[in-house]
Amino acid sequence: MLAAALLDREMHNAQYEPDRIQSPDVQELLGTVTVTENESFTERFEDGEMPAAIDVELEDGTVHHVEKDAFRGHPTDPMDWAELEEKFHPMAANVYGQKRREEIVETIKDLESKTTADLTGLLA
DSSP states (O other): OHHHHHHHTOOSGGGGOHHHHTSHHHHHHHTTOOOOOOHHHHHHHHTTOOOEEEEEEOTTSOEEEEEESSOTTSTTSOOOHHHHHHHHHHHHTTTSOHHHHHHHHHHHHTGGGSOHHHHHHHHO
8 A cells, every 4th residue: 555655646545445556556566665674663663653764776776765753643743633634535535525524524623512413423
């Protein structure tokens, strides 16, 4: 799914689909990938972090290195409301229409004055 996300330049439901993961372009990219455990990353993961390091070597030998401690939205790097809403709409679009998604967003924004039934009714 990370290979699909890299190729698609987005991370939504489609990148988790088995057909997308099995597609030729994703499989070709995966054929060039080597995954190696970093024991210190494993320990940090077990403590609730999400560390990762990625090295991309280009055909000319240039290496690009990126290291992250967490992803956007992780408790150590939370999203703000606008980012959550921006992510929610494409993630929920295959389940709810635009109007329903907007109702869900508005209900959650005002959840303290709503009942559980208000939200679950929209999600049903």
